[in-house]
Amino acid sequence: KFPVWGEMLNHFPPSIAAETRYLNSSNRDLADHFQRKLGDENGVDASIEKKISPKLLEFTFQELKSATVNFRPDSILGEGGFGYVFKGWIEPNSTAPAKPGTGLTVAVKSLKENALQGHREWVAEVDFLGQLHHKHLVKLIGYCIEDDQRLLVYEFMARGSLENHLFRRTLPLPWPCRMKVVLGAAKGLAFLHVGPKPVIYRDFKTSNILIDAEYNSKLSDFGLAKAGPQGDKTHVSTRVLGTYGYAAPEYVMTASESFCWRC
Template structure:
């Protein structure tokens, strides 16, 4: 089911195309790339929830490499927010009103992502982010403010998310993330994902995991890193076929087995994160006993049992939720992680359930539990950003 290893296909990287207006290319079963940055007209369409919009043109600023060098004080190591295979993310500054680059330390704080530009996939990711985030506007998607393509340099400028990622708070805090914040964060992420699935041209996010859920100062969740997003169809039996990228437990079984990507492939990944939210455990951990290395394989059978589900909940948040809440969480998580994508719910259904759970989340005091942890009473490790 959910595997803990990385997968790569043996096929070479897809050839890039400049024909953005060719809808047939977008809908074909081959992986496609839109290089005519700034005019992805296929994104135009009505949204189901009314809380976001698809713009008629990209609403981002074009920066020079010198602009962003100055804004980050020559990419000063002290300003680095995160580092990984995706490249490096630096703290930078721009003017809050004009978005013009500002002197380091003056103006509005932003996150500047400098991609590893030696590989074709980094260019493809850069293009995809500009095409998608440049035109998708929603409170639960990280806002793309600008971009830069100059020589081999590929950069993206995002709004700054001061609380880091869900992964930071779920797995690296000295005290457990409070239950009410866990629900709040997942509701925000569900809204962002439902927005992407709900447009006339469905956007399949493809890489949903806690590192890609970023948090602002008020723990409002925003989905980041749309570098692997693809157009798809909301029809359950409709798919696109793509090269399988590396994944670590969040990938749906049909994606691993066939390379077929459905809109409900995202729902599976969301369900895996829900299971992490419930247990406080990472989806994959080879240090756990044999048979328990993969969280889905180990605990999914217990999710549908009212008596068993309460025993898998994170003990660090005991007393912060009712038994009814645990039962409802178990049910929706079980449904999201169905092996058959046709049996998984749509994201709007998942969102409705989570909002219902939030409403009934009355704290039931437990004499054996300690005082519930509040957001302000705990400390987290340094944030690692993955925009």
């Protein structure tokens, strides 16, 4: 009945629900005393030059400003710890902006200053989605790194996130569609775990499951992803990261360092 632990909130006693919502306010890093290290925590280097896939398009800030019609408020698709996601239009296979309603529709994620999701997580997103390609992972089209600007350009997912359908829509999502979405998300996660270069996702939740017009689901937001074990290694060490309410409670409350085993 409850797809993930966090969705049981409304069924908890008021005191527990209030405490959980308070914990949820810290969102991405599960404990304040776990300070982000400057080392190679994600298995990626913070130097963007080493991580860019030649298949990704490099946009200028002005091109994305034009593509989103000056980042106008009515084009906002969503908001998170990183900043805002805007709807935009570009010419196919090009960085050139297109007129609204023409060309290729895209989603443009803009990292705001002092965002919870910082440069290192932005680099992780470029690194993983620039190399990983699967029908159940959202497609990263390109990026912009210009002065202090950090933006990412993704394929547009017409039906938004699973979270919106479960909690913010008046019409419930039909069960056949729910099953299709869940199966697609599971296939995306399985691909990450059993691929030639395993990836530990670490932020599996309804807001990171996006849905296209045909109710195909894709995993998004790889800012907390970590390279998994390879070769003869069977595990990797990692700090506690994720979102309160979506990670196993015993993992959150008892682990300062944990081992993520190969699935």
